[in-house]
Amino acid sequence: MARVIVDVMLKPEILDPQGxxxxxALPRLGFSGVSGVRQGKRFELELDGPADEAALSDxxxxxxxxxxxxxxxxxxxxxxx
Amino acid sequence: xxxxxxxxxxxxxxxxxxxxxxxxxxxxxxAVPLWHAEHDLRGVDAVFLPGGFSYGDYLRCGAISRFAPxxxxxxxxxxxxxxxxxxxxxxxxxxxxxxxPGALTRNEGLHYVCRDQRIRVENARxxxxxxxxxxxxxxxxxxxxEGRYVADAATVAELEGEGRVVFRYAGGNPxxxxxxxxxxxxxxxxxxxxxxxxxxxxxxxxxxxxxxxxGFFTSILKRLVNA
Numbered sequence: 475m476a477r478v479i480v481d482v483m484l485k486p487e488i489l490d491p492q493g494x495x496x497x498x499a500l501p502r503l504g505f506s507g508v509s510g511v512r513q514g515k516r517f518e519l520e521l522d523g524p525a526d527e528a529a530l531s532d533x534x535x536x537x538x539x540x541x542x543x544x545x546x547x548x549x550x551x552x553x554x555x
Numbered sequence: 556x557x558x559x560x561x562x563x564x565x566x567x568x569x570x571x572x573x574x575x576x577x578x579x580x581x582x583x584x585x586a587v588p589l590w591h592a593e594h595d596l597r598g599v600d601a602v603f604l605p606g607g608f609s610y611g612d613y614l615r616c617g618a619i620s621r622f623a624p625x626x627x628x629x630x631x632x633x634x635x636x637x638x639x640x641x642x643x644x645x646x647x648x649x650x651x652x653x654x655x656p657g658a659l660t661r662n663e664g665l666h667y668v669c670r671d672q673r674i675r676v677e678n679a680r681x682x683x684x685x686x687x688x689x690x691x692x693x694x695x696x697x698x699x700x701e702g703r704y705v706a707d708a709a710t711v712a713e714l715e716g717e718g719r720v721v722f723r724y725a726g727g728n729p730x731x732x733x734x735x736x737x738x739x740x741x742x743x744x745x746x747x748x749x750x751x752x753x754x755x756x757x758x759x760x761x762x763x764x765x766x767x768x769x770g771f772f773t774s775i776l777k778r779l780v781n782a
Contacts, residue, residue, distance in 0.1 A: 545656075
């Protein structure tokens with residue numbers, strides 16, 4: 475049993491209007507010192523077995539195929555220890 | 556001669572399939588309902604992927620629909636030359652399916668935009684635009700929250716260079732789309748996607764801005780009849 479985390483973020487060159495809206499809201503709430511916000515998605519995958527090389531290779535395929543649209547998004551995979 | 560048969564796809568959450576089928580019938584073709592869960596294109600001559608919120612736009616617009624059983628049939632057929640038009644969510648599905656390059660992302664201003672929009676026809680050589688004139692301006696309804704077209708610089712240059720930007724917003728960009736792009740075509744010109752809604756602009760009765768949408772349906776009919 476293992477938990478694998480996939481983080482999906484818009485590529486840096488893709489405009490993120492949601493992140494910008496959050497960044498603009500922060501000062502109104504009294505928070506200062508944040509120069510930028512990017513919003514992404516986090517997926518938590520519960521595996522039946524261990525997070526071995528084969529399982530992680532499958533997760534990579536899942537991320538490329540469905541979880542992220544690699545035209546506009548990057549993803550990052552890690553095993554939660 | 557039997558009428559041309561245009562398939563209209565319904566996914567869970569599709570909204571515009573009835574209008575699309577009606578537009579197809581008004582143009583004199585037979586509208587053939589296609590169900591997302593079937594591996595069957597029912598021998599249609601062309602396919603219309605209508606708008607809506609298939610699968611509730613979960614994950615990304617069109618990301619789940621792209622893997623529907625029907626798409627297993629539609630994707631190779633489109634690559635082999637079957638004329639396919641996707642509007643709004645249909646355009647998003649065509650991009651997710653990689654039948655068209657790039658992606659549609661959240662509108663620049665974050666607002667859902669619902670208005671009558673001027674659009675310039677930039678390419679009147681595709682299967683779906685032959686009845687328009689190049690440079691002609693038409694008015695169609697738009698209604699979307701995620702219509703900002705993006706692609707990398709090389710892809711946009713290729714689209715522009717090959718005349719594959721089929722429609723451009725005129726009189727103001729409603730969503731921040733790169734180069735005011737409203738719709739594009741694949742290399743062969745048989746697959747076209749756009750955010751505006753031709754199927755909502757085919758009858759004066761409905762209060763639409765006009766009947767400029769009819770040209771899409773008369774274009775494809777002429778193509779099919781002359782094929």
